[in-house]
Amino acid sequence: MTSSRPLEGLRVIDVGTRISAPFCAGLLGELGAEVIKVEDPRTGDFMRHIGPFVPSDEGPDYSLFWSVEGRGRQSVTCDLRTEQGQDLFRQLAATADVVCENFRPGTMERWNIGPEACRDDLVWVRVSIFGQDGPNAHRPGLDRLGIAYGGLLHLTGEPDRPPVRPGVTISDYLTGVFGAMAAIAGLYRRDVDGGRRAGPGAVIDAPLYGSILRVLEWTIAGHDQLGVVRGRQGNRLDNSAPLDNYPTADGRFVCIVAGSDANFGRLCAAMDRPDLAQDPQWSTLAQRAAKADEINGIVADWTSSLTAVEVEAVCIASDVPVGLAYTAADIAADPHMSFRQDLVAIDDPVLGPVMQQAPFPRYQGEERPTPAGAPRLGEHNDEVWGELVGGDIVEQLRRDGII
16 A cells, blocks of 8 residues: 655645644645745744643643644744844755745745745635735634624524524634645646746745635626625525434434435335325425424434434435434444544654544555654754754854744
């Protein structure tokens, strides 16, 4: 079995903090690129300081968030607010292929380490809230603003209740994915004629709200053509029923998607209610959607009489699309995910083996590499900076507080 490392030989500089830009760099690292994270020598990445935490024999409690999102890269420290640190960064950038950053627009230019100050064949992924230009470019913000401004927050939750944020920082992660895709395309365009660094690089402007906007389905077209302002629908869809997250006898929830005529018929068989499938009032999707509360209520009464596992088993036997609302414990115990090796033990340098999500997606028939554990702050200073400027200068930079 061969190893799936298509980006091997490429060097990525992660000069981001929190999630989106580092996640972008991490995805490239899981495809084989070498990732070097540049951190503030005083505090390091903010993710090192956000919980949940695990007690550590090495000092302060250790962030599991950092253990997951800091993995697969080397850590060097560099004070980018100083001229010496800026010169050091430019030297490192001269050896790289991609830079991932998420400073407020204009920050790297003020430090003289932006695209104009570095080699012109670099591919830059520049993450921000509102983009590198425009009236809002200067505004600060985090993931929640990307979700709100991009239009997703308004759509999330129950119709008669306030908006609810998604359960994870989705605009950070989505923007990281889009950024990684665009970086690979930029590298391909740069190198397409057969030789590395054969053409110019690229500067990718990746605002958090933009990734959310791109996945809004028909929302914008519906407003443009129909004057519709889409609103919250909770766990249902106005144009499909039965469909919901249904309660079960053991206090869990199970998602059943049976909007199509074929799936509705299978669900009726699973519930031992052939009369529903034969009743003219339920014969079409439009009829069922018009009386969604009633048909969903019938299904909920049935699921409430069984445990979640029992509902799942009966639906699977009848070929009805079904899924339990999984917890982390369910994921850890699931035999399908175990078979597919969707979780992997990462050798964290502080905690030892930590079970985490495996790299995704996989190359079929090829071995999926396991990322290295999240590095200690500045763990690779001697290795990376020493190669660039020599050990004596590294020691001086350390004494001067530059690294």
